[in-house]
Amino acid sequence: MPTEGGRRPKLAVWKFASCDGCQLTLLDCEDELLGIAEEVEISYFLEASSATDPGPYDLSLVDGSITTRQDAERIQHIRSVSRRLVTIGACATAGGIQALRNYADVAEFRAAVYAKPEYIATLATSTPISAHVPVDLELRGCPIDRGRLVEVITAFLAGRKPDVPDHSVCFECKLRGTPCVIVAHGTPCLGPVTHAGCGALCPAYGRGCYGCFGPSNSINFSAFIPLLRRDGMDTLDVVRVLRTFNTAAPEFDAASREEARR
Amino acid sequence: MNGGKSRELKLGALGRVEGEGALHLCVHNGEVTEARLKIYEPPRFFEAFLRGRAHTEPPDITSRVCGICPVAYQLSACRAVEDACGTVIDGRLAALRRLLYCGEWIESQTLHIHLLHAPDFFGCDSVIELARIQRAEVERGLRLKQSGNAIVELLGGRSIHPINIRVGGFHRVPTRAELRSLAERLRRERDAAVDMVRWVSGFDFPDAGCDHELLALAEPGSYAIESGTPTAMDAPSTAGLPADADRALPTRAFDVHTFGDHVVERQVPYSTALHSVLDGRRHLTGSLARYAISGRWLSPIALEAARDAGLGDPRQGTVCRNPFRSIIVRAVEVLYAIDEALRIIDTYEPPAHPAVKVPPRAGTGHGATEAPRGLLYHRYTLDAKGTVTGANLVPPTAQNQGAIEEDLRRTVRERLRDGEPTDAELTALCERVIRNHDPCISCSAHFLDLRVHRPHSAAREGNPPTGA
Numbered sequence: 001m002p003t004e005g006g007r008r009p010k011l012a013v014w015k016f017a018s019c020d021g022c023q024l025t026l027l028d029c030e031d032e033l034l035g036i037a038e039e040v041e042i043s044y045f046l047e048a049s050s051a052t053d054p055g056p057y058d059l060s061l062v063d064g065s066i067t068t069r070q071d072a073e074r075i076q077h078i079r080s081v082s083r084r085l086v087t088i089g090a091c092a093t094a095g096g097i098q099a100l101r102n103y104a105d106v107a108e109f110r111a112a113v114y115a116k117p118e119y120i121a122t123l124a125t126s127t128p129i130s131a132h133v134p135v136d137l138e139l140r141g142c143p144i145d146r147g148r149l150v151e152v153i154t155a156f157l158a159g160r161k162p163d164v165p166d167h168s169v170c171f172e173c174k175l176r177g178t179p180c181v182i183v184a185h186g187t188p189c190l191g192p193v194t195h196a197g198c199g200a201l202c203p204a205y206g207r208g209c210y211g212c213f214g215p216s217n218s219i220n221f222s223a224f225i226p227l228l229r230r231d232g233m234d235t236l237d238v239v240r241v242l243r244t245f246n247t248a249a250p251e252f253d254a255a256s257r258e259e260a261r262r
Numbered sequence: 263m264n265g266g267k268s269r270e271l272k273l274g275a276l277g278r279v280e281g282e283g284a285l286h287l288c289v290h291n292g293e294v295t296e297a298r299l300k301i302y303e304p305p306r307f308f309e310a311f312l313r314g315r316a317h318t319e320p321p322d323i324t325s326r327v328c329g330i331c332p333v334a335y336q337l338s339a340c341r342a343v344e345d346a347c348g349t350v351i352d353g354r355l356a357a358l359r360r361l362l363y364c365g366e367w368i369e370s371q372t373l374h375i376h377l378l379h380a381p382d383f384f385g386c387d388s389v390i391e392l393a394r395i396q397r398a399e400v401e402r403g404l405r406l407k408q409s410g411n412a413i414v415e416l417l418g419g420r421s422i423h424p425i426n427i428r429v430g431g432f433h434r435v436p437t438r439a440e441l442r443s444l445a446e447r448l449r450r451e452r453d454a455a456v457d458m459v460r461w462v463s464g465f466d467f468p469d470a471g472c473d474h475e476l477l478a479l480a481e482p483g484s485y486a487i488e489s490g491t492p493t494a495m496d497a498p499s500t501a502g503l504p505a506d507a508d509r510a511l512p513t514r515a516f517d518v519h520t521f522g523d524h525v526v527e528r529q530v531p532y533s534t535a536l537h538s539v540l541d542g543r544r545h546l547t548g549s550l551a552r553y554a555i556s557g558r559w560l561s562p563i564a565l566e567a568a569r570d571a572g573l574g575d576p577r578q579g580t581v582c583r584n585p586f587r588s589i590i591v592r593a594v595e596v597l598y599a600i601d602e603a604l605r606i607i608d609t610y611e612p613p614a615h616p617a618v619k620v621p622p623r624a625g626t627g628h629g630a631t632e633a634p635r636g637l638l639y640h641r642y643t644l645d646a647k648g649t650v651t652g653a654n655l656v657p658p659t660a661q662n663q664g665a666i667e668e669d670l671r672r673t674v675r676e677r678l679r680d681g682e683p684t685d686a687e688l689t690a691l692c693e694r695v696i697r698n699h700d701p702c703i704s705c706s707a708h709f710l711d712l713r714v715h716r717p718h719s720a721a722r723e724g725n726p727p728t729g730a
Contacts, residue, residue: 015282016304017303017304017306018329019326019327019328019329019332020328020329020330021326021328021329021330021332021422021423022329023329024329024330024422025422027373027377028411028421028422030404030405030407030408030411031404031408033404034390034393034400034401034404037390037393042388042390045388046275046276046277046278047277047278047279048277048278048377048388048389048390049277049278049387049388049390049391050276050277050278050381050387050388050693051277051387051388052275052277067304067305067306068304071304096306096326097306097308097311097323097326098306098307100307100311101307101310101311104310104311106307108310109307109310109311110305110307110310112307112309112310112313113305113307113309113310114305114529114536115528115529116529116531120305122304122305142326142423143329143420143422143423198420201419201420201425202419202425202433204419205419205425205426205433205434206433206434206616207425207426207428207433210322210425212423237316240315240316240319244322244323245326
């Protein structure tokens with residue numbers, strides 16, 4: 001993305017409720033890290049640098065979901081000082097595994113973990129960044145894929161749209177040449193309803209996809225859930241497999257609630 | 263405050279640690295009256311939502327506690343669930359788990375050494391700045407880190423939140439050919455790791471000690487990583503020795519099934535992490551503790567590198583209690599992990615099955631492994647169908663919190679004796695003291711906010727930009 005005066009664009013990386021894995025993906029780009037640092041100015045990235053620049057920033061990468069009142073305020077400020085805001089990972093994009101609190105009584109959760117729950121300030125829900133501010137792009141995955149992160153940053157630098165297809169994992173299985181685990185082994189697999197991006201890892205290792213990239217652009221749960229049942233899952237199994245890292249993604253949420261009502 | 267001179271320092275957002283933390287320090291008449299490591303990482307309630315899940319799910323679910331050490335969570339979870347079900351994984355599958363864990367150690371320890379810790383020794387803010395003056399060393403470190411990732415990617419599918427680990431073993435095991443090409447790369451990196459140990463041993467280290475009990479797993483005959491018995495070494499003051507004494511002291515071991523009787527968590531009002539104490543006393547887990555408990559079982563090449571780096575010989579009862587020098591111990595552990603990975607690969611025969619069956623039964627299981635930053639304990643209670651009815655995770659940073667606070671008190675007290683430091687100096691020093699222990703705040707709940715209280719001058723607030 002061109003910036004005024006030919007200066008390097010400023011990159012910021014922000015953390016909310018998460019495991020840090022998605023921002024860590026940037027540090028896992030061993031081959032690209034020093035190169036990226038020459039093209040952009042890393043202005044705010046606490047995990048990597050104790051220097052902090054107050055902004056504004058050309059590109060903000062946001063890791064994590066909103067679970068406290070202070071964080072709900074902080075994301076407003078970050079949006080106001082960011083030209084582009086990209087969420088990275090399932091927490092920032094769908095609320096993460098911590099969104100399992102959305103189905104429970106958070107006061108009971110707090111009491112289950114902490115002896116003095118009154119010390120702990122938290123919201124009753126875990127929500128994605130897009131529930132609070134406009135988001136320019138959502139990068140999915142628990143965790144995100146390293147190659148896709150580099151693609152988003154390079155596309156941003158070149159001023160073009162990043163190439164991040166939203167079809168299902170099935171496409172990636174075919175590209176990889178992995179035999180279908182559903183057809184060949186009757187293994188329950190969320191690949192048909194899950195967003196691509198991991199390279200169809202799980203089927204390549206002989207297990208069914210567990211949906212860590214969230215819903216794809218083409219889902220049909222009313223046709224799909226009977227397949228899971230045919231392959232041996234009962235209602236509880238189906239609810240559990242939908243209620244993990246993308247549990248609050250609207251499509252997974254609706255399907256698991258419908259299943260739980262059965 | 264009345265009478266004497268008081269100051270308060272606050273650091274609102276600690277950099278180069280994993281997660282969100284702050285520090286609050288109060289000084290009165292040259293004495294540290296308060297040193298709090300405040301963890302404000304938002305709570306995520308894993309122990310609550312694990313209830314009701316299947317016994318096969320904790321490895322995948324708890325890996326999401328921490329993006330930096332997911333393998334540690336997966337393998338502590340597997341051990342605890344298998345223990346509850348009365349299954350023991352040994353032989354070739356256990357060796358593959360150890361190989362996987364070596365990959366995480368290499369990856370996580372080199373990340374801490376180069377990206378988080380080394381910049382402190384060169385007065386740099388980040389690895390990017392460090393690379394301007396130590397380019398070759400940083401590039402060597404990134405290559406080493408990549409070789410650790412390569413192990414985890416081959417055995418686990420990907421380096422963050424691996425998908426190939428399950429209760430009972432793996433979904434798929436590697437072929438000998440796949441491991442052979444990995445070994446070629448690791449043999450090159452073993453030489454690089456020797457050079458890395460030499461590099462960090464040349465840093466300028468402040469004199470320091472730590473008067474904590476040291477807790478690590480012990481597995482006689484091996485440097486304990488993925489299994490072992492919790493073993494604690496006395497604190498030097500109990501033997502009338504100074505905190506920086508480099509002598510090994512008596513140890514005591516306890517069965518992992520009694521972990522909860524020995525390591526007790528308590529809650530403090532300023533933190534979303536639970537503090538832990540060992541038999542009522544402060545303790546430290548991590549590299550310094552492992553080196554003290556298991557150092558004699560390092561491989562010859564790692565022992566030689568440790569000796570050349572000035573760490574002495576653990577077979578002669580030498581330990582290291584200077585937290586600033588923990589970076590050397592981490593580097594030695596990277597070298598050992600590469601050497602150990604090569605040993606496992608050289609004798610590898612694929613297991614008959616990628617996993618053994620682990621039928622559920624009612625009961626409680628315990629599992630402990632050595633995460634890169636210290637001992638990680640899991641406990642699960644299952645019903646007869648395998649549904650989790652109770653879960654408890656005790657991460658290393660929660661255990662280390664008390665020790666880190668004591669290190670802060672000690673270091674600041676000693677610094678104040680040498681004259682009046684500025685707030686900026688004191689803050690930088692405190693951050694270093696915290697980074698010495700590679701805190702993982704996502705694990706312990708997560709985040710550091712440093713505050714030094716001083717009524718005589720405007721308090722420094724280093725909070726990240728907020729809308730407020």
